[in-house]
Amino acid sequence: MTRQADIDRLPWWTPAPSLAARTNRSEERKREVRRHLGARPQFAGPGDRTYSDVLDAYHGETGLPLAESAVSALDLAWRELMHTQPPDEYADGTLYHKRQPLVLRELAAHKLFGRLAVPVDGVPGVRVSPEEVIVCPYSSTMLLEEAVATLARPGGVIVYPEGLYKSSGIHVEKYGLRMQACPVAPDDSFKIDPDLLASCLDYFAERDELCGVLLTLPGNPVFTDYSAEELLAIGRVLVASGVPVICDMAFDCMVEQHIPIAAVQIATDDGVRRLYDQVLTITGNSKGYNAFGPCKLGAACSGDADWLARIRERLTISFQRESTHLARAIVEHTPESYFAKNRIRMLDQLDRAHRHIDAINARFGAKVVRPLGSRQGMFLSVVFDDAILDRAGVETSAEIADLLLAGAGIDTVALDRTGSERLGVRFNVLAPRKAPGQESADLVDELFDRLEQLLYAIRNGLTYPKVLAERGLPVIEPVAAQ
Secondary structure, rough: OOOHHHHHHOOOOOOOOOOOHHHHHHHHHHHHHHHOOOOOOOEEEEOEEEEEOOEEEOOOOOOOOOOOHHHHHHHHHEEEEOOOOOOOOHHOOOOOOOOOOOOHHHHHHHHOOOOHHOOOOOOOOOOHHHHHHEEEOOOOOOOOOOHHHHHHOOOOOEEEEOOOOOOOHHHHHHHHHHHHHHEOOOOOOOOOOOOOOOOOOOHHHHHHOOEEEEEEEEOOOOOOOHHHHHHHHHHHHHHHHOOOOEEEEOOOOOOOOOOHHOEEEEEEEOEEEEEOOOOEEEEOOOOOOOOOOHHHHEEEOOOHHHHHHHHHOOOOOOOHHHHHHHHHHHHHHHOHHHHHHHHHHHHHHHHHHHHHHHHHHHHOOOOOOOEOOOOOOEEEEEEEOOHHHHHHHHEEEEHHHHHHHHHHHHHEEEHHHHHOOEEEEEEEOOOEOOOOOOOOOOOOHHHHHHHHHHHHHHHHOOOOHHHHHHOOOOOOOOOOOO
């Protein structure tokens, strides 16, 4: 059911500005607005309430503590390192191979990629082996960059369904690739439309420009729950295209229901094809495990041994024994019950945010704010009613984010930074904060208080140009199309 005037008649949609340029413009603008706001700015809430300081709903930290068992293991690991009493296994050169430690590849295969083995009834899944895993210290972002580098060529295009990590453009476009968004279904479900994806891939393949596909599943900025049948439909498109697929699966541990796309198998005229052999799945321990600094690692797996070898050859950063020891402590000692407990916290917080939205809409007598996707994960992405945006005089999601920051002191992610042209923003509703290290779930009440008061002010005549004038801010600079 593709509509929105059949996505404005395609081929192939509208040329969009560079995502890297949008990201850089966004970061520069946020700093500029904060300078104009000054120290301890004040913002109105409904009634007589007032709030001080910028409320940061932009960042990606969860504010959740490590598992208690992981803390104990990490304390021991630090003591061993600080007092030069390393464990006996330090002498094992296989375990502590600097480039690709076997112990971390084993942990990644069994824990970080464990869901691929038992995804859901009816999907056979894949049991990942350590030989099919590559790891890197600190972050999965480096794995993403090196994977993209293996696909890059002059004039190449990476296709992605709209909605991805807010800084992905920086990591992809640095290799000279152009990123092409493929619109998802135009309703609020935000689901990938297989027909649109097939059309997009065919168009760029015929022009010999298609280099690969970048997926973000489970979603960021919008989580969408796919059934096995829906994933099979998407998988058929990917298999038919034959194109390499990179899947960012960083939020896997944070959602209850998720079938990894790499676990899907597709029946073809030439036999059963595993998506696992076409997909590079990337994740890490920073989100679900809440790892930090030297305790973090990134991991990737695939059934394509040649692709893994090319990435491994490019991946020259080395683990130190110390970083291997610390990352291992967290991954080994974080139990499944920890993830289950945190998912409940996130669901409760999303329900809390949805209750605020329902109450705002009831008081306005219209759906002035609408959530996108399903109620899982730590983020809530919303779009706004066209009438309220017209009153405010805003035309892009970048301007919406700018208005929220300058007019209500709410820092958010504009959806255009994530490759979506929807007129909305992404909130961190799990752990808003006034400053790093001060995340608080209770600040979500203040967040929606501030938002509601801004909406009242717009209804009463406040506009985006007026807010800019009051703050002494220039108009936000547009970003040219690629």
